[in-house]
Amino acid sequence: MTNPSRSVVVVIPARYGSSRFPGKPLVMLNGKPMIQHVYERAVACRAVSDVLVATDDDRIKQVVEQFGGRVVMVTGNYRTGTDRVAAVARMFVGDLFVDLQGDEIPLNPKLLEDLIEPFIQSGAGMGTLKRMLDTTEDLHNPAVVKVVTDSQGYALYFSRAPIPLVRDDPDRRVVGGLHYIHLGLYIYTKETLLKFAALPTSTLEDAEKLEQLRGLEHGIRIRVWETRHASLRVDQPEDVPLVAEKLQQFEVVKREVGFMGFKGVVSSR
Numbered sequence: 071m072t073n074p075s076r077s078v079v080v081v082i083p084a085r086y087g088s089s090r091f092p093g094k095p096l097v098m099l100n101g102k103p104m105i106q107h108v109y110e111r112a113v114a115c116r117a118v119s120d121v122l123v124a125t126d127d128d129r130i131k132q133v134v135e136q137f138g139g140r141v142v143m144v145t146g147n148y149r150t151g152t153d154r155v156a157a158v159a160r161m162f163v164g165d166l167f168v169d170l171q172g173d174e175i176p177l178n179p180k181l182l183e184d185l186i187e188p189f190i191q192s193g194a195g196m197g198t199l200k201r202m203l204d205t206t207e208d209l210h211n212p213a214v215v216k217v218v219t220d221s222q223g224y225a226l227y228f229s230r231a232p233i234p235l236v237r238d239d240p241d242r243r244v245v246g247g248l249h250y251i252h253l254g255l256y257i258y259t260k261e262t263l264l265k266f267a268a269l270p271t272s273t274l275e276d277a278e279k280l281e282q283l284r285g286l287e288h289g290i291r292i293r294v295w296e297t298r299h300a301s302l303r304v305d306q307p308e309d310v311p312l313v314a315e316k317l318q319q320f321e322v323v324k325r326e327v328g329f330m331g332f333k334g335v336v337s338s339r
Contacts, residue, residue, distance in 0.1 A: 077119040078186055078257075079164035080112045083151035084134075084172040086127035090306050095130055095172045097304065099314045100321075102137075104304060105130065107175045107317070109139045112168075115179035117186040123172070124158050149271060150281040152256065156267030159260055166190070167263050171254035173304045175313070177320050181299035185257050194293040195262030196285060198225070200250040201297050208251065209244045213305045215280060217252040217294060225292040228252055228280050252294075253301060256282070266290060 084095040084105050091097075095105040105123060112121045123134045123141040134141040142161065148154045155169040168186065176182060181199070189197040200217050208214045212230040220226055227233065236245060258266065272287035274280075285292055300320075302313045 076165045076190055077163070078117060078166045078168060079159075079162060080115075080118050080121045080168040080170050080182070081155040081158045082108055082112065082121070082123045082170050082172050083154040084123050084125045084127075084130050086125070086130055091304070093129075094304060095125075096133055097307075097310055099310070100317055103133050104175065105134060105172050106137045106139070108170065108172055109134070109137070111176045111179055112170055112182065115182040115186070117183050118168075120162075120164070122158060122162070124154050152263075152281050153267050155258075156263050159263050164260060167258050167260060169256045169258070174254035175302045175304075175317070177300045177302065177317075181253075181297050181301060182255070184295060184297040184299060185255060188295050189257045189293070192293055194291070195259050196266070196290055197257045197293040197295065198282070199253040199255060199297045200294050201253060201299075201301075202246060203244050203249040203251050204246070206242070206244045209249055210242070215252040217250050219250075219294045223294055225282070225286060225294050227286070228278070228282050230278055230280070250296070252282075253297070254303065262290065 082105065086093055086095070088094050096103045099107060109121060109123060112118060121140060123139055124144045125131055125141060126143065126145045131141050131143060142158060144154050144157045146157070148157065151171060152169050155167055159167050185197060185199050203209055209232045215228055215230060216233050217228050218226045218233055232242060234248065236242065266285055269284055269288050272284045274283040274287050282292060302316055304310060304313050
């Protein structure tokens, strides 16, 4: 059980502007904007104290308010979603802050519990999740971020490249238990979050366009836990029909077997 004395604030950074997919948080998926799907699953997690959408766009603000969500305007030139979450952490009281990306839809609130509950017991300053990769296509897709961890569960590296490379396999196929996708959410103590946001952009972060590498390059250890719960991610407009279809499939299964009992074998792509 989560320690009730530790408040956990989920912040969902949501920008309208995107070079690959402008207006992505507002794309409609089965009658709801994507940001609403993400928000509702975060609110349903029993380990969460509060959920906020952080945006700099009035259109997103209005949509969140229309479905009854809490939203805060965070204007300014922030480098990444984590830096926007840190701005919220300076404004709101909270012990732990979860950065849940607005294009990562947890299909079950227990996915968030798989991060929050072990983090509280761990004493770590920063944590995230991984899930086993199951397709070679995802292994080689630069939009799918891979993570490699050490024997204690700390991140060694994150990359858009297919890591680790199996030297003796000329086909470069995915290997179960070796290749893992990194999911788009992080948890921080408030102290670590503010420390992270104060750091300069690192060389690796700039090269791979992965903000978590700023932490690794500056000596912040990132604890990684595995989840078996599914999530869906929208990277570009062509992902929308498939994600909408998988959401609909999930709703059917949820009604048949019960929401909290469904782990879901659904690819993140």
